[in-house]
Amino acid sequence: MLRKLIGFVVCFVLFSFPWGDAYAQVYPETRLKDIGRIEGVRSNQLVGVGLVIGLQGTGDKGDLVLAMLGNLVENFGISIDRDDLKSKNTAVVTVTCELPPFARNGQKIDVVVSSAGDAKSLEGGVLLQTPLRAANGLVYAVAQGPISIGGFSAGSGGSSVSKNFSTTGRIPGGAIVERETRWDVQDDGKIMFFLNRPDFTTADRVARAINSSYGMAIASAVDAGTVEIAVPAQYRGNLTPFVASLEGIRVRPDAVARVVINERTGTIVIGGDVRIGEVAVAHGNLTVTVKGKKDVSQPEPFSLGETVVTSEATVAAEEEPGSLAVLRTTATVDDVVKSLNALGATPRDIITILQAIAQSGALQGELVIM
Structure with a gap:
């Protein structure tokens, strides 16, 4: 398909475009x-740091989880030597959620729980009561409950298999609103x-x-x-x-004329107000072919030489002859697309052509490259 575009000369001509009904079709009410x-x-973001217990040996191994476990048991009046604490069934997590507008006391909202340490999986874990704070430092909700990760992770003998991310999960309705936001x-x-x-x-x-x-x-x-x-x-x-x-x-909202290009995926989105002025574009291609050939080199009789394998490379360059294609008036995006499709242009080719048109100043709109 690329070869068809070699040497094409493309002419775009911009004439006055009647707005009225055509504009209404592009941007409806x-x-x-x-x-x-x-x-x-508006909603408000909440965040907290808590502990997940009940894991099957997939918890954290760092000092942070041991310190939080020690604080937890001490808050319940239990004295224990922290050197005796084991953390393989416990993980430190961050808990996030969005407090919706007009949320009332006692209303339940969903929370997302993510591992903050080196835990391998949160599967089967239960989040302990975790206060959720806003940016002003005030507690607006409290989260607790069993975690649903929507996947799994298993491994043995150096082999492992997993589905989705087992270190992140959700608790539907896992937080209870404790402080309301007023309008x-x-x-x-x-x-x-x-x-x-x-x-x-x-x-x-x-x-x-x-x-x-x-x-x-x-x-x-x-x-x-x-x-x-x-x-x-x-x-x-x-x-x-x-x-x-x-x-x-x-x-009926208005919008800036804009062309959005994603070169990684070859995606092109052209806004309804994009126009192209009078411009000529030549898009060419050079095909280079490299062929390898192996041969056997035999020594002369009684020369004490050795038989060796040699390789030869043949390089050929081919440039297709130029041809001329005239495109008619491109007053609308529909005309632009039809003109480019008529040439058999691929998305990759159209991206290159549009970038060249923008650099020439003939693209009446903003070019955005993702």
């Missing part, structure tokens, strides 16, 4: 709840709407859509990522129905 969030409505609204009766992808055009459209929906100027775009909304008097003290109605408002 979307609910506000799908493109942003209300200020204060606080500004005293001036205003709430903020944050866009997931800041864009001045989208922020302005959001404000206009809200004002049109309520028939009054209650929203204004503060910047590319924030829209300030004044709560109407009838909703003061009862924000739930107001926010629910906001989330259902539809708006």
Whole structure:
């Protein structure tokens, strides 16, 4: 397939593109709840360090687990020489989770348990009560329970077999919320709407859509990522129905023209607004063939020589002759893709062509290489 592209000259011509209905097809209307969030409505990360017991000889061997075991038994009023402690059935772990917004006391949430030492597996282990703290140092939840790792690890005689990661597991509903997070609204009766992808055009459209929906100027775009909304008097003290109605408002978001390339996998994603100016691209290829040949060298009679095997290499270079292919107007992404496919271009070839077009300044959009 690559050889078909040798010496091709590709011409891209950009003409004015009518927006209107075509633009609406590229970027359909979307609910506000799908493109942003209300200020204060967010999750919070929690983390803790604890002990997992009940392992079958796959625990930690370091000093940290021994120190934590010693502290554990001493907290229960048991005196023991720490030199007598064994840790093969115990492991030090980190426990993480996300505290969802509006979580209430007593609500259960899932936690992820990961080995922090050299434990080989957490299979069959039970997490002991572990406080989970936020970035402010306060305890918001407490986790405990049996671990489900969703896999296994076994080995004997130098051979081993495993499925998934046996040093990381989950405890469904393993943490109980002990401290609630409150949703606080500004005293001036205003709430903020944050866009997931800041864009001045989208922020302005959001404000206009809200004002049109309520028939009054209650929203204004503060910047590319924030829209300030004044709560109407009838909703003061009862924000739930107001926010629910906001989330259902539809708006057509805008986006930056962008081409995303992943060279490792040969993946190309072209945004709907990408255009290509007038440009000519030549994409060639040189094929080099190396062939090896073995031969036997015989000595002359009575020369006391030895028979040896020799090798010869033949190198040939071949460059296919150039040919010309003219592509028609490329006003849309669909036209660009059809033009490149018409040449039989592979994803690897298209990546190279797009990079060259971007370097020439003819690509009307941002080129992102992953």
